[in-house]
Amino acid sequence: MxxxxxxxxxxxxxxxxxxxxxxxxxxxxxxxxxxxxxxxxxxxxxxxxxxxxxxxxxxxxxxxxxxxxxxxxxxxxxxxxxxxxxxxxxxxxxxxxxxxxxxxxxxxxxxxxxxxxxxxxxxxxxxxxxxxxxxxxxxxxxxxxxxxxxxxxxxxxxxxxxxxxxxxxxxxxxxxxxxxxxxxxxxxxxxxxxxxxxxxxxxxxxxxxxxxxxxxxxxxxxxxxxxxxxxxxxxxxxxxxxxxxxxxxxxxxxxxxxxxxxxxxxxxxxxxxxxxxxHVDPAGPADPALAALVAATLKAQLTPAETAVVARIPKALSLGDTGRAVAAIMARAAGADVGFMGHTTLGTGLPAGDLTQYAYDAVVRFDGAMMRAEVSAQVLADILSRANQDGDLPLARRTGDFVYGAPTRPAAKGRYVIVTTDWCAKRQKGYFGRDDLVFTEVPGLRVKQAIKDGLHG
Missing domain, CATH: 3.60.21.10 (Metallo-dependent phosphatases)
Incomplete structure (x- = not known):
């Protein structure tokens, strides 16, 4: 120094x-x-x-x-x-x-x-x-x-x-x-x-x-x-x-x-x-020595399974748009009306181009069971009102933990099925703002595989 x-x-x-x-x-x-x-x-x-x-x-x-x-x-x-x-x-x-x-x-x-x-x-x-x-x-x-x-x-x-x-x-x-x-x-x-x-x-x-x-x-x-x-x-x-x-x-x-x-x-x-x-552009100017060290380390450490391409992403998505995209995938996989993904389960946004298994694991950090619940239109509206806090919100509206939810405007009806991760379901007060939701596990579905399948499709 x-x-x-x-x-x-x-x-x-x-x-x-x-x-x-x-x-x-x-x-x-x-x-x-x-x-x-x-x-x-x-x-x-x-x-x-x-x-x-x-x-x-x-x-x-x-x-x-x-x-x-x-x-x-x-x-x-x-x-x-x-x-x-x-x-x-x-x-x-x-x-x-x-x-x-x-x-x-x-x-x-x-x-x-x-x-x-x-x-x-x-x-x-x-x-x-x-x-x-x-x-x-x-x-x-x-x-x-x-x-x-x-x-x-x-x-x-x-x-x-x-x-x-x-x-x-x-x-x-x-x-x-x-x-x-x-x-x-x-x-x-x-x-x-x-x-x-x-x-x-x-x-x-x-x-x-x-x-x-x-x-x-x-x-x-x-x-x-x-x-x-x-x-x-x-x-x-x-x-x-x-x-x-x-x-x-x-x-x-x-x-x-x-x-x-x-x-x-x-x-x-x-x-x-x-x-x-x-803003830090991952494709922008980089320290040459550290860039070389990163490239050499990844080449030496990653296996063929980890460098395998699991999906192709048409365009890069922000973290918030990635959250809503994977929430929608979860909803489709579980046959639910709306999906919800905890914000810190995601690491970074989806990059454009070929998505390797290693890169995917940096996007969806944690695995777990998928959980579903049935809610009224009023309850869903309340949950959606506190979801998607990636915008420019005043401090009073921020809750710390929150969920990305999609679709944000589901078709109107009396009751809805929602799906989320077991982490969020167990901590529903922090993520959904309430403790009266009754969740049950969706048989045969795991978070990381379901989202990866949806991205591949």
């Missing part, structure tokens, strides 16, 4: 060892503010997105080098993906190569998510390896075996002015790898935030809250956040930003799209944080 876009590894390591939130409670400031300008590059839920890593790295490099303002890179959890067979077989070697390259651009901070132990048998191994690269690791997760924090929940970094960071995780233990759940103790996010977040903004710099707790928890926390805070949300794979006074709450999608960039100017008292989204 060199120049004004990065600080020394010594400073990074000092921060990762748990330097407190100096100045928030009247203590001495870490450093006097200088110009008070910086850029913060934000990502969450990358999930071993190997098709995007090289273009993403090149995009981030260009953003960092665009001007001389110091930069900071924030990764809000879920870097890894167990469902990616190449990630499994290589221990995430491509993810780690990407992370190491990021540390050459700017200081990097990782707030732990629920998938960051996907490729190891102990979360501590991910933490140790990240720290060895000079990455600051944050989390409020407690190691249940020792009763000690898995990592520091806060750190202060110097970007010419102090940047005070706090990180917290989701307490939905069923979303963590099954084998490590007994080793984890995760506090309720809202209760933890009430007890641990500062009540006032720092007078010497910027407060950043990195939350992988999910939007419903964040909506409880946001009213208590000091004005002028940058809040980064993750876990729900959403892409939007929300203004709350001078505070900015940002979700930056998943699979490396989009890259969100906050421009910080502490001299601007009315709007010290401005947020922009940068």
């Amino acid at each position: 060199n120049g004004s876009n990065a600080m020394s590894r010594r400073t990074l390591l000092a921060a990762s060892m748990g330097v407190g939130l100096a100045g928030l409670a009247g203590g001495p400031a870490l450093a006097a503010p200088s110009r008070g300008r910086a850029k913060v590059l934000m990502l969450s839920d990358l999930h071993s997105a190997y098709a995007r890593l090289a273009p993403l790295l090149e995009t981030m490099r260009r953003v960092v080098r665009r001007d001389r303002a110091p930069s900071l890179i924030l990764l809000d959890g879920d870097l890894f993906e167990h469902g990616n067979v190449v990630a499994q077989r290589t221990g995430g070697s491509l993810d780690w190569a990407f992370l190491e390259a990021l540390t050459q651009l700017a200081p990097v901070v990782l707030n732990l998510g629920n998938h960051d132990a996907d490729l190891v048998d102990d979360q501590a191994k991910t933490i140790d390896r990240a720290r060895a690269l000079g990455i600051t690791v944050l989390s409020n997760i407690v190691d249940a075996r020792t009763g000690r924090p898995a990592a520091a929940s806060r750190a202060t970094l110097d970007l010419g002015f102090p940047v005070h960071l706090v990180g917290l995780a989701t307490n939905s233990l069923d979303t963590y790898p099954k084998d490590i759940r007994p080793t984890l103790s995760v506090p309720d996010p809202a209760a933890w935030a009430a007890a641990n977040l500062p009540k006032t903004a720092p007078d010497d710099g910027l407060l950043i809250v990195m939350s992988h707790a999910g939007l419903p928890a964040d909506k409880l926390i946001l009213p208590t956040i000091p004005d002028g805070t940058l809040v980064l949300g993750g876990h729900d794979h959403l892409a939007f930003d929300h203004a709350q006074g001078r505070t900015r709450y940002v979700h930056t999608g998943a699979w490396g799209e989009p890259l969100s960039v906050a421009t910080i100017d502490l001299a601007d008292k009315a709007a010290p944080i401005r947020v922009a989204r940068v």
